[in-house]
Amino acid sequence: MDFLTLFSVYVAVVLTCIVLVCKYSGQQQTPLGRLFNTVTQVASPWIPQCIQNISNRTVHRLFHQRNNFFIYLHLILEAAVYAEYSYEVFQFCLEMETTMVNVCVPYVLLAIKSCIFYLCCRRDPGTLTKKNHAAQLKVYQYDEQLFQEGSMCPTCQFVKPARSKHCRVCNRCVQRFDHHCIWVNNCIGAQNTRYFLLYLLSVCAMAGDIVVLTGDMLFHVVVRSGLMHARYIDEQGQEQPSGLLFIIQHLFLTFPRIVFMLGFLVFVFFLLAGYSLFHCYLAVVNQTSNEWFKRKGHSCQHCHPGSGHHSHTSYNPMRGFYNKGILKNLKEVFWPLSPTRKKDN
Numbered sequence: 001m002d003f004l005t006l007f008s009v010y011v012a013v014v015l016t017c018i019v020l021v022c023k024y025s026g027q028q029q030t031p032l033g034r035l036f037n038t039v040t041q042v043a044s045p046w047i048p049q050c051i052q053n054i055s056n057r058t059v060h061r062l063f064h065q066r067n068n069f070f071i072y073l074h075l076i077l078e079a080a081v082y083a084e085y086s087y088e089v090f091q092f093c094l095e096m097e098t099t100m101v102n103v104c105v106p107y108v109l110l111a112i113k114s115c116i117f118y119l120c121c122r123r124d125p126g127t128l129t130k131k132n133h134a135a136q137l138k139v140y141q142y143d144e145q146l147f148q149e150g151s152m153c154p155t156c157q158f159v160k161p162a163r164s165k166h167c168r169v170c171n172r173c174v175q176r177f178d179h180h181c182i183w184v185n186n187c188i189g190a191q192n193t194r195y196f197l198l199y200l201l202s203v204c205a206m207a208g209d210i211v212v213l214t215g216d217m218l219f220h221v222v223v224r225s226g227l228m229h230a231r232y233i234d235e236q237g238q239e240q241p242s243g244l245l246f247i248i249q250h251l252f253l254t255f256p257r258i259v260f261m262l263g264f265l266v267f268v269f270f271l272l273a274g275y276s277l278f279h280c281y282l283a284v285v286n287q288t289s290n291e292w293f294k295r296k297g298h299s300c301q302h303c304h305p306g307s308g309h310h311s312h313t314s315y316n317p318m319r320g321f322y323n324k325g326i327l328k329n330l331k332e333v334f335w336p337l338s339p340t341r342k343k344d345n
């Protein structure tokens with residue numbers, strides 16, 4: 001395959017990944033998600049009805065019903081990356097005096113991540129049942145802003161405890177609801193936010209580590225082969241010094257799979273690093289993403305720029321009424337409040 005074909009395939013795959021992730025990661029408020037919605041709306045008159053129906057049904061089944069599709073997708077991608085790493089990078093790294101310990105770190109990270117992932121998927125996020133409901137009502141106080149005292153969940157037929165929300169995908173109310181994550185096929189709530197956070201961080205670590213090792217390997221290949229000082233003959237028969245573009249092109253054609261993997265991992269790393277930072281921030285300021293999005297919507301409705309008076313003070317999470325300090329907030333994420341272990345005022 002020539003460089004251009006390979007490169008177009010590459011760009012197409014990456015762009016599809018970005019669009020899919022943004023559209024369906026459960027946070028449709030992202031700018032890219034909105035862009036995607038607009039594009040689909042504009043394009044819909046040109047798409048035949050039957051295709052639209054099929055795709056609507058698929059979307060419904062994949063994203064609005066519980067299913068393990070993304071868990072499998074996840075495992076397949078992971079297997080592909082690790083196969084590639086073991087098959088091509090591992091051996092090479094050993095040859096160029098990278099120590100055994102360094103080369104094995106990705107496997108250790110994989111083991112850790114798999115445990116956390118399992119916990120995150122399997123652990124009950126804090127489902128509200130008839131039995132624990134009365135006790136759960138006492139865990140958090142109502143703030144009368146986002147959570148009104150006495151509001152009912154029409155499906156579950158009971159009064160919603162503060163900070164809880166009904167998950168439409170799982171059809172249950174969840175305590176300290178964060179969001180429903182399709183990648184773990186579970187809600188993220190009081191009891192598994194910690195695993196979710198650790199899971200994000202461990203995937204970042206995994207991707208980052210493999211990126212560093214692979215980058216190091218490619219760098220050594222370039223240095224060893226003397227490509228940096230090489231010259232090539234162009235179409236006019238002139239001798240040209242090899243530039244960065246030439247080296248990238250060369251690597252692309254010599255190690256297409258490795259470069260592909262590297263690009264994918266860099267993408268995953270930055271995406272998840274941003275997302276992890278967001279979730280760390282939320283943990284530190286004692287908020288859930290559900291509250292964060294609601295609060296954003298809330299203040300937008302009421303704050304008319306230039307309207308003169310502000311009847312309500314805008315919420316500042318860092319100095320919020322519920323924020324009792326970073327350590328206490330983190331403690332609450334890692335040791336969720338439960339009715340038996342009530343918070344100490």
Ligand SMILES: *[C@@H]1O[C@H](CO)[C@@H](O)[C@H](O)[C@H]1NC(C)=O
Nearest residue numbers: 141286322323324328329332
């Ligand atoms: C976190 O916020 C909730 C209200 O949303 C509050 O009841 C709780 O005490 C806060 N926890 C900490 C550790 O600040």
Ligand SMILES: [Zn+2]
Nearest residue numbers: 153156166173
């Ligand atoms: Zn409910």
Ligand SMILES: [Zn+2]
Nearest residue numbers: 167170180187
């Ligand atoms: Zn759910």
